[in-house]
Amino acid sequence: MPFSSELQFFIWTGGALLAANALAMTLFVLFSRLPESKLKENIRSIIFELDKFADSMENSEKRRLAIQHIKDILGWRKAFIPAVLIGWIIDIEVAAIRKMQESTGTPNLHD
Numbered sequence: 001m002p003f004s005s006e007l008q009f010f011i012w013t014g015g016a017l018l019a020a021n022a023l024a025m026t027l028f029v030l031f032s033r034l035p036e037s038k039l040k041e042n043i044r045s046i047i048f049e050l051d052k053f054a055d056s057m058e059n060s061e062k063r064r065l066a067i068q069h070i071k072d073i074l075g076w077r078k079a080f081i082p083a084v085l086i087g088w089i090i091d092i093e094v095a096a097i098r099k100m101q102e103s104t105g106t107p108n109l110h111d
Contacts, residue, residue, distance in 0.1 A: 017089070024050060025100050032104040051108060054097040057090050066090060 027043050034040040056062045067086045074081055101108065 017093070021093075021096055024097065028100040028104040028106050032106055047106060050097050051101070054094045057094045063087065063090060 027046055031040060031043045031047055034043070057066065067083050067090070070086050071081070071083060100106070
């Protein structure tokens with residue numbers, strides 16, 4: 001049974017989010033276990049950006065703007081996704097980043 005284009009879009013989006021989370025967790029684990037090296041510094045810069053994203057999404061105005069930008073991007077596909085759902089996904093991603101930091105003992109790099 002072929003999927004509709006909207007359903008395919010949601011499947012691809014869900015898969016992309018899962019892949020991004022798996023990659024992020026891999027980076028957090030590598031960061032916590034690697035000795036000081038050039039690779040660890042490169043991973044630190046990626047984790048710094050993830051932490052910066054999580055910090056900014058905890059700011060309600062920046063979160064609202066991000067939701068609006070996502071809705072604008074999806075508008076060209078004529079895909080209606082409620083702002084509440086987009087906000088929920090952002091909240092889940094922020095919580096996942098914080099949980100990854102906690103579980104690997106990675107410090108908040110913005111302190």
